[in-house]
Amino acid sequence: xxIQVSTPIMSYMKLLESQGITDIExxxxxxxxxxxxxxxxxxxxxxxxxxxxxxxxxxxxxTHGDKNEECILWCMNHYLGLNRNQNVIDKVCQAxxxxxxGSGTSALSGGMSILHKQVEQKLQKLIGKESVLLFPTGFTxxxxxxxxxxxxxxxxxxxxxxxxxxxxxxxxxGRKWVTFKHNNVTDLEQKLNKYKNEYENIxxxxxxxxxxxxxxxxxLEIVQLKQKYKFFIYVDEAHTFGIYxxxxxxxxxxxxxxxxxxxxxxxxxxxxxxxxxxxxxxSKYIPLLHxxxxxxxxxxxxxxxxxxxxxxxxxxxxxxxxxIESLHENNHYMRNRLKDLGFDLGISVSPIIPIFIPDxxxxxxxxxxxxxxxxxxxxxxxxxxKPHEGRIRFILSAVHTKEQIDTTVNTLxxxxxxxxxxxxxxxxxx
Ligand SMILES: Cc1ncc(COP(=O)(O)O)c(C=O)c1O
Numbered sequence: 001x002x003i004q005v006s007t008p009i010m011s012y013m014k015l016l017e018s019q020g021i022t023d024i025e026x027x028x029x030x031x032x033x034x035x036x037x038x039x040x041x042x043x044x045x046x047x048x049x050x051x052x053x054x055x056x057x058x059x060x061x062x063t064h065g066d067k068n069e070e071c072i073l074w075c076m077n078h079y080l081g082l083n084r085n086q087n088v089i090d091k092v093c094q095a096x097x098x099x100x101x102g103s104g105t106s107a108l109s110g111g112m113s114i115l116h117k118q119v120e121q122k123l124q125k126l127i128g129k130e131s132v133l134l135f136p137t138g139f140t141x142x143x144x145x146x147x148x149x150x151x152x153x154x155x156x157x158x159x160x161x162x163x164x165x166x167x168x169x170x171x172x173x174g175r176k177w178v179t180f181k182h183n184n185v186t187d188l189e190q191k192l193n194k195y196k197n198e199y200e201n202i203x204x205x206x207x208x209x210x211x212x213x214x215x216x217x218x219x220l221e222i223v224q225l226k227q228k229y230k231f232f233i234y235v236d237e238a239h240t241f242g243i244y245x246x247x248x249x250x251x252x253x254x255x256x257x258x259x260x261x262x263x264x265x266x267x268x269x270x271x272x273x274x275x276x277x278x279x280x281x282x283s284k285y286i287p288l289l290h291x292x293x294x295x296x297x298x299x300x301x302x303x304x305x306x307x308x309x310x311x312x313x314x315x316x317x318x319x320x321x322x323x324i325e326s327l328h329e330n331n332h333y334m335r336n337r338l339k340d341l342g343f344d345l346g347i348s349v350s351p352i353i354p355i356f357i358p359d360x361x362x363x364x365x366x367x368x369x370x371x372x373x374x375x376x377x378x379x380x381x382x383x384x385x386k387p388h389e390g391r392i393r394f395i396l397s398a399v400h401t402k403e404q405i406d407t408t409v410n411t412l413x414x415x416x417x418x419x420x421x422x423x424x425x426x427x428x429x430x
Pocket of ligand 1: 142238269277
């Protein structure tokens with residue numbers, strides 16, 4: 001079978017594996033050859049990096065060294081732009097002076113400073129659960145907690161669009177698991193009904209907002225199911241913590257279901273512009289997680305500077321409610337303009353806007369030209385999403401300006417017509 005040079009690396013790898021190629025040398029050689037071809041043709045967008053760090057505007061350097069001056073960036077998860085906030089930066093600098101750089105060891109071996117403890121206390125108060133455990137990253141929060149919590153006779157049921165860190169945690173747990181159709185409460189209920197008598201406990205794992213599709217979880221309905229079926233709920237608030245709820249307490253808090261959700265996890269690398277993750281829980285789970293979540297037990301803590309950035313970001317969110325408001329205003333403005341132009345945004349609502357472009361070659365060419373016009377975002381393909389559900393994703397920030405949004409939408413409009421992604425009729429009608 002002839003492989004097109006545009007085939008994304010992950011899809012190509014899946015194809016090679018399906019052809020029985022398992023040897024690491026053979027697989028690596030084929031992938032490397034394919035990768036080099038993509039790099040030389042400017043089709044490998046994933047290796048790009050910025051000259052001056054994450055921002056809404058930056059000079060971007062491609063894998064073969066070309067510079068793209070002053071791009072507008074739509075691929076950063078810094079929803080509130082706090083990574084560039086002067087108060088946050090000042091507090092981080094002061095923390096480095098006072099507490100030094102690395103943390104030295106894991107939390108259980110003395111790696112936590114008073115700053116780390118303050119982060120846990122602040123998060124605990126904000127979310128309103130009995131306790132909070134701080135992990136080194138959001139990824140390892142999920143891996144650690146999800147692998148540690150279920151017992152031998154338990155079942156894990158998770159949404160099919162859950163993040164890799166959740167899937168890895170489930171696999172690492174070694175427990176039985178099944179998935180349910182994305183955001184489909186009927187399918188979830190069928191699974192609960194089928195398995196309710198077979199297991200000691202059932203854990204239902206979802207995200208509050210899904211990073212590939214920008215849609216919110218039907219959490220109220222899932223919580224309602226708890227009255228009929230007994231189960232634990234684990235919610236990953238990676239894409240809602242800091243940007244929904246009072247002072248950014250998250251989507252569970254916004255919906256008033258903090259009590260009903262047993263485990264609320266989130267990352268601190270997105271809205272709070274640092275690194276780290278946490279789980280908010282009843283205090284009784286602490287010793288179990290200390291000693292069964294190996295990413296807690298055996299991994300070094302985040303650094304004092306990271307902790308200072310989290311604390312300062314939370315203080316900024318509290319002191320300046322306009323931050324969250326501006327993010328949602330930007331989201332509505334950009335989303336409505338794109339919808340009026342006829343772009344397919346799926347069922348997204350959160351400040352993640354996917355534009356669906358089912359044909360892979362069109363998606364690649366479209367994104368390549370967009371980048372040449374100074375607009376940088378990443379395309380997402382199978383197997384990360386289903387075949388023919390490829391998309392280009394725009395992550396909004398409170399600090400994107402109206403001018404940047406307008407420039408982006410106008411360019412998308414022009415290219416949308418050129419690549420027949422939208423039709424001129426729809427635009428006239430709008
Ligand atoms: C839903 C979800 N959970 C967890 C993570 C991992 O967070 P981090 O990259 O901060 O470790 C991500 C990261 O993109 C995510 O989208």
